[in-house]
Amino acid sequence: MLQLDDVRFGFASRPNFLGPVSLTVAAGECWAIVGPNGAGKSTLLRLMAGLHKPDSGRVLLDGASLSSLGIRNRAKRIAFMPQAAPQDHDYLARDVVLTGRFPHRSFGLFESLDDFEIAERAMSLTGTVDLADRLVATLSGGEAQRVHLAAALAQEPMLLLVDEPTASLDLRHQISIFSILKETARRDGRAVIVVTHDVNLAANYCTNVLLLNEGGVVSCGAPREVLSPGVLEPVYGVKLAEARVGDAEHRWVFPVSDCVAVRDDS
Amino acid sequence: MSDPAIVNVGFRKYAARLLAAFGFLLVVLIVSPGIGTESSSIGWWDAWRAELGIPIPAEELSGHAVADLNGDGSISDDERDGFVKLARVIGFSQRFARSLLALQVGITLALCGATFQVLFRNPLATPYTLGIASGGSLGALIALRVGWTGVILGISTMSLSAFGGSLAVVLLVLLIARGARRLTSNELLLAGVTLGLFCSAMMVFVTSISNERVTFVIVRWMMGSLDPLRTVEGAMLLPMIVPSWVVLIFVSRSLNQYRLGDELATSRGVNVLALQLVCVCVCSLATAAIVAQCGPVGFVGLVVPHVAGLLVGTDCRVLLPASAILGGTFLILCDWASQVSMRVAGELTGRHLGSATLPIGVVTAIVGVPIFLILLRRRLGS
Incomplete structure (x- = not known):
């Protein structure tokens, strides 16, 4: 599904920061990207999301390069959940989930009934139905994170990219987030890639692990071998x-x- | 349902409020032919009947100060026709036209203000606080000073010159933004404010090198006015502002995504840079047109979106139309106040108080600033 060919990337202040990275993610797989702080995990995830363009090498989604897809078509297939929750909390939880439907509507300002149904389904998958009519500002960290995950699921992506979803969450919420991710990959046949610091969660819930250090791939394979x-x-x-x-x-x-x-x- | 966090679902609840605001605006518009500076007692009902050709019964007009010209207590056909003509001129050519202009200006300023507040993720950002209006003012002022006041393709040259000035400020701000890579940083706001102050200083400079006649025109213009008779003959405001309304309402969906953050918006298929450029340019064009026509009218774009936010929440698809409706209503009401206040004050003090109409910018400041300070106070309190 997702293929990285010899991808390299650098910032103006740190050229040649990341890479070369080559890997192939198949449908139904749940990948974890682990590594120390500053290893390039989030940067790699952004490259996969198309938020950064690789300096060299290619990022392919079903054989087509991300940059040739067009921003709207890409958004229909790839959902990205950033590490920092959105600052703007003046939304109801349901409205946040509904924002995930954005790429699927070309015309019309408001959501269709289908959109509401899909959002409802995403909320039941993440156990956030009861939170639907609460303001996001009043939710706990774990609840808010599940709401944002529901928004990403409502986007109905083939590929779900999640950046450190369990940072600052308690044990129960960590497990619930990772089970949702695992189920999304296993049952729906989507690919999930999650950046995390928790090697044990990665080992228990993911099918593949990529270990990065200082912008390079140290090891890549089954959790048992890498971790x-x-x-x-x-x-x-x-x-x-x-x-x-x-x-x-x-x-x-x-x-x-x-x-x-x-x-x-x- | 005692939990304050639990609110009714989405915008269905707000649709009723939006409709109520719209209904109020309609009422204001219907009444507007009856309100103006002139103490002549032409009521809105008379004006509408005169405009729509509904005959006004003679008995109703007997003893009417305006209709009964010879004061004999009865209304001849000539006197009635004269009254109908007068009612149409005063009610529609003047009062209603004025309110329509106020409506357009209010809608535009409030829409641009709301858009900028979302775009710069700053509750203080408006085309005024960012110096874009000042740039426009400077441009219009220079056109006024060099006497470039004509019409090209139905658009007044002052508007074009104002647009040039606004665009210059926008380009400078964007140039600074390219270094900052973000449109939201406080430094950028500061840059806009500084550029605005610079433009103000240059306006003083241009005024200081003008002769008395031009200085008078400039000062009157800078006071701001909604007098439709003052507009340049044949110049059209709508072609410059209506496209901005359409575009802004159209992008409100994308603005909702933008509010969630640049990265998330990009990953959802919003071209963030294009969105920012489109919004800034469209708002600059519309603001420049307003500034050239009516002079600087402040505080509408700052205050109205906050009030609209209290009313309908922060979903841009509802917030922008609500701001537009409230902005239009707000400016019509301010215009009424500007026309009536001097007369009322004169009657109360028993003195003639000079100019019959307060500059509109003065009224919006007098009304807008306390509202904004109250909102600010509430925000600090919570």
Whole structure:
């Protein structure tokens, strides 16, 4: 579905910041992009969303390059959920969800009944039906995040890109967000790509993991291979331990002490 | 439903308020042929009947100060015809035309103000606070000073010159914006304010090098006026402002996305840069046309959108029409106040108070500033 061919990108202040990155995302897959702060995770996600243009290389959606798609057609297929929630809170939750229908309406100022139905479905998927008539400003962080996720789902994208959806959320909301993402990929046959700091959530809910460091790909593959202490320790510079919980397939990874550099380990 | 956070669904609730505001505007327009500076007692009902050709019974006019010219207490056919003519001239050629002009100006200023507040994500942003109106004023003033006051293709040269001035300020602001890469930064607002102050200073300069006659014209113009008789013969305002109304209402959907942030709007298919450029240019054109025609009329674009927001919420698809309706109504009411206030004050003090009409900019400031300060106070309180 989404294909990155040798993509490189840099900012004016940091040329050659990111890349080269090559990968192929198929329908039904749920990808996690992990890595330390400043590794280029969000930048890569923006490249996939078409918000940045690659300096070289190609980003292809179903074989067509993103820039040739046109901004409206791209929006019909790719939904992007930024990390920072919108500042403007003077909206009802339902209205926020309805804004996701924007790319699908060419004419007419107001939403059709279909749009309302689709928004309703997106809200029931994210468990936000009861919040529909509340002002977003009055919602808790987790509730607001689920409302914004519902808006992205109402956009009915083939590809859903989510930037750190669980930052500053409590444990229950973290899990609920990731289960929604996993279900979206598994049941609806959409591709989901999520940037996250939580390697354990990524391991438990995602089918593929991309590990970035300093703008380069360190490792890419199944969670079990990528998210092991052996791979992660040199990237994060901390000593990690892993533990098996119950009969779960994945072993949980956690730091064993504060900022103990692996290389200093004696 | 005691939770204040729970409000009725979307704009269905606001549609009723929008209709109510529109109904009020209609009432104001219907009454407007009856209100003006002249103390002559031509009522709106008489004016409408005269305009629509509905005969006015002679008995109704007997003893009427205006109709009964020879004062014999009875109305001859000549006297009745004369009254009908007078009612049409005063009621429609003057009073109603004035209100229509106020309506157009109010709609345009309020729409542009609301758009700028969304566009710059700043409740203080209007074409006035950003110096665009000042640039337009300077342009119009220079046209006035060099005597370039004609009509080209139905558009007054002062409007064109004003548009040139506005565009110059917009280009400078955008040039600064290119460095900042964002249209929302406070620095940009400051740049606009500074450019506006510069234009004001240059207006003083142009005035200072003018002779007495031109200075008088300039000062009168800068006071702002909605007198339809003052307009340049054959010049049209509507072709310059109606397209802006259509465009702004049309992009209101995209403005809703824009409010959610640049990135989200882009990912939803809004070309953010194009949206910003279109809105700024369209608003500049419309503001320039208004400024050239009526002089600077402040505070409408600043105050009206806030009041509209209280009334109908922040969905741009409802907020923009609501601002337009309220802006039109607001300016008609201010115009009434400007015409009536001096007469009333004169009658109260028993003295003749000079000019029969207050400059419209003075009235909008007197009414608008307290409203804005109250809103500001409430905002600080919450």
